[in-house]
Amino acid sequence: MIPSPAIAKVFQGVASRQQMFRMLDRHGQRPYAAPFYAGEWFEIGETEHDYMFEILPPLWIRGSMFAMREFMTGSVTSVFFVLRIDAAIRYFHGYCDLSDKASVETMRVAIIERESRPVRSMTRQERLEHIWSTTADDYRGYAGDKWPQSARGKRTVALYGGNEGTFLKLLEELTDGEIAVKLPVHLRHLPSPIAA
Structure with a gap:
């Protein structure tokens, strides 16, 4: 299994x-x-x-x-x-x-x-999965040997950091603001089912 x-x-x-x-x-x-x-x-x-x-x-x-x-x-x-x-x-x-x-x-x-939920909503995990599904292969991957042992094999996405340039971050560690930026506009403000 x-x-x-x-x-x-x-x-x-x-x-x-x-x-x-x-x-x-x-x-x-x-x-x-x-x-x-x-x-x-x-x-x-x-x-x-x-x-x-x-x-x-x-x-x-x-x-x-x-x-x-x-x-x-x-x-x-x-x-x-x-x-x-x-x-x-x-x-x-x-x-x-x-x-x-x-x-x-x-x-x-x-x-x-x-x-069957009466209100359209997305959990944090669903937001992260949607980001992973829609991010181009060149901008997503898996943490390799340069990452700490505890992070290896976990999913990463590229983020644009302004003057810092582009950097990789673990998908699971994205902040709410970073998630909002990566989601399409029509999904950014959907409520969380937990808040309902």
């Missing part, structure tokens, strides 16, 4: 085809030992869902869900969901670890719970 801290929404909004493929490889620069993929999910459109269904014969189909035949790593593969949320049909992609028999249902329930 690939370790994962939790089920996490990694992109706000409905991903276009280009964004979807970018997120399918959002850990392309990862160091070998880093935990990745399992538990990550995002919303896609119907066209993207249908396109992925037609690429290869699915590993399995269960009602309105199907799993890709190709595994990302170990027992982790893409699972696509068609869910009715608040009377609307919506489409989602999630990485599930199939060695955990409950992972697909756990993911489905988590998506429905998250997307």
Whole structure:
């Protein structure tokens, strides 16, 4: 089983085809030992869902869900969901670890719970994941040998420091101000669900 801290929404909004493929490889620069993929999910459109269904014969189909035949790593593969949320049909992609028999249902329930919130909001972790998902590869990476041992393998992003120039910072250590600068304007002022 690939370790994962939790089920996490990694992109706000409905991903276009280009964004979807970018997120399918959002850990392309990862160091070998880093935990990745399992538990990550995002919303896609119907066209993207249908396109992925037609690429290869699915590993399995269960009602309105199907799993890709190709595994990302170990027992982790893409699972696509068609869910009715608040009377609307919506489409989602999630990485599930199939060695955990409950992972697909756990993911489905988590998506429905998250997307059924009455007020549009983003947690700090969702903000960080969106930043990671939308930052170009040249401006994100993983802390290497020049970082303290405790930081190695953690995700980094480039920041512009004015007169100081560009510098790298651990994604998890971004301040609220740095997060706001890195987010698109329409997402900067969404409330936190904790504050509600």
